[in-house]
Amino acid sequence: MSKPKIALYWCASCGGCEESVVDLAEDILQVAEAVDIVFWPVALDFKYEDIEKMADGEITATLINGAIRLDNQEHAAKLLRKKSRLIIAHGSCAHLGGVVGLANFYERRDILNRAYKEVPTVKNPQGILPEIKTKESGRELNLSGFHKTVKTLDQVIEVDYYLPGCPPTPELIKNAILAILNDELPPKGSVLAEKKALCNTCSRRESKPDKVRIKEFKRLYEIQWDATRCFLDQGIICFGPATRGGCEERCIKANMPCRGCFGPTDNVRDQGAKFLSALASIIDSKDEKELEKIADSIPDPAGLFYRYSLASSILRGKIGTV
Amino acid sequence: MTKQSHHSEIASPSVRNDKEGCFRKGNKAIMSSFEPKIIGFLCNWCSYEGADSCGRARKEYPSNFVVIRVMCSGRIDPQFILEAFKDGADGVMILGCHPGDCHYKEGNFNALRRYTLLKKMLKQFGIEEDRVKLDWVSASEGDKFVRVVSEMVEKVRVMGPLMLIQKKQLKNHREHRGNL
Numbered sequence A: 001m002s003k004p005k006i007a008l009y010w011c012a013s014c015g016g017c018e019e020s021v022v023d024l025a026e027d028i029l030q031v032a033e034a035v036d037i038v039f040w041p042v043a044l045d046f047k048y049e050d051i052e053k054m055a056d057g058e059i060t061a062t063l064i065n066g067a068i069r070l071d072n073q074e075h076a077a078k079l080l081r082k083k084s085r086l087i088i089a090h091g092s093c094a095h096l097g098g099v100v101g102l103a104n105f106y107e108r109r110d111i112l113n114r115a116y117k118e119v120p121t122v123k124n125p126q127g128i129l130p131e132i133k134t135k136e137s138g139r140e141l142n143l144s145g146f147h148k149t150v151k152t153l154d155q156v157i158e159v160d161y162y163l164p165g166c167p168p169t170p171e172l173i174k175n176a177i178l179a180i181l182n183d184e185l186p187p188k189g190s191v192l193a194e195k196k197a198l199c200n201t202c203s204r205r206e207s208k209p210d211k212v213r214i215k216e217f218k219r220l221y222e223i224q225w226d227a228t229r230c231f232l233d234q235g236i237i238c239f240g241p242a243t244r245g246g247c248e249e250r251c252i253k254a255n256m257p258c259r260g261c262f263g264p265t266d267n268v269r270d271q272g273a274k275f276l277s278a279l280a281s282i283i284d285s286k287d288e289k290e291l292e293k294i295a296d297s298i299p300d301p302a303g304l305f306y307r308y309s310l311a312s313s314i315l316r317g318k319i320g321t322v
Numbered sequence B: 001m002t003k004q005s006h007h008s009e010i011a012s013p014s015v016r017n018d019k020e021g022c023f024r025k026g027n028k029a030i031m032s033s034f035e036p037k038i039i040g041f042l043c044n045w046c047s048y049e050g051a052d053s054c055g056r057a058r059k060e061y062p063s064n065f066v067v068i069r070v071m072c073s074g075r076i077d078p079q080f081i082l083e084a085f086k087d088g089a090d091g092v093m094i095l096g097c098h099p100g101d102c103h104y105k106e107g108n109f110n111a112l113r114r115y116t117l118l119k120k121m122l123k124q125f126g127i128e129e130d131r132v133k134l135d136w137v138s139a140s141e142g143d144k145f146v147r148v149v150s151e152m153v154e155k156v157r158v159m160g161p162l163m164l165i166q167k168k169q170l171k172n173h174r175e176h177r178g179n180l
Helices: A016-022 A027-034 A048-052 A071-083 A092-096 A099-105 A108-118 A170-181 A271-281 A288-296 A301-305 B002-010 B047-056 B078-086 B107-124 B142-159 B167-177
Strands: A005-010 A036-039 A059-065 A068-070 A084-090 A133-136 A139-142 A146-151 A161-163 B038-043 B065-070 B091-096 B132-136
Touching (some): A005 A016, A027 A170, A036 A048, A059 A071, A059 A170, A068 A071, A084 A092, A092 A099, A092 A161, A099 A146, A099 A301, A288 B107, A301 B107, B038 B047, B038 B078, B047 B065, B047 B091, B065 B142, B078 B091, B091 B107, B107 B132, B132 B142
Parallel strands (some): A059 A084, B038 B091, B091 B132
């Protein structure tokens, strides 16, 4: 019997998710022994045609990382959907839009102008912007179209499972692949990590008082913080209360507060709004003026609360851009 | 009804601005007959009673105001407010007990804390601060209820419609994602 086929693909992402697969270290040999990797642009030389030639549903599972912004990303995602029995959104960008999803606060035109005209390191006196078709020395060159907004993978194709994180831990990836091979998958649509919020498993949980009350939000550069005490109790914004656990507390262990890359828990639709709600409730003030002052100590609330989840949020981005 | 005609107009192709079904604010074709839709979250113990006392006294308030009763203003998750805007509200009001009068002691203060931060955040989404309003209405303040609701409706009428994504797209999105 032939081995199950696995494919990996990347869209709008930084490459960190690919790295997380390589971080399986020796375990990757175990995976490579059990499956055939039929497509992995970052590491193996297969072409789109190889996939097109396959029968529908021939690939057992495809892990796609990155959000969708370009024509070719959408095309590849749709092709892989057709050829795969399972599609797994791999990492925050495919799952929630990720950091690249923050582009939905800006219009398409402004992004292109910024990247190709205004950035100090760019020299573009003729003000040329990328075009889908360009004539150069009598030949026609083609570029992929740049969509109006960033979309999550499940806004473009049907997704069966989600591997959260920026990037997901190698342990979660290994467990997901083993679950596929042993046919022990949870119900469709599940996020393959903890069900509860990070605070539940946090190593600093004991130091969190029953009622956290803070008068002022502090930014990391402003204080020397205690490496053993709950971040929120020290006035440092930490996303633990509104973020899914299962990340092995990588940031907390490095003495940095959580920023929410594992996304919301199962019962929450909009992570940013939920976090706003949690954070506002611990402010120790009842005075309108004082509350406004405290709110002003967060310079960019939307960018902070939606750092990883803007494209998947209720509003999806700024009005007029989405 | 005026409220319904507002929606049938924004769905007509003549005012669509692009292929993704996004609409710009303040479109003149819509402005002329614009009736804002305001969603009001009213706490059960004070403000809903206040609205009731307004009704008992046969006072009138604008029909643009759609009331949702909640047990406490502190129960209002910011997600409800975002959902309201996404589903076509032009403004959202939160009415709760006066400070010190909350049936659950502190719920209205939680509402105030969230509202302060939410207003600031919504500005970054391109939603003007005045489209969300928190106010205190007690059970006996039928007159104040009429006043704050009428003021809100007039304010939003001047601001014009808030239009996000086309309704059909939203429906698909919600079905796919599951509800709150």
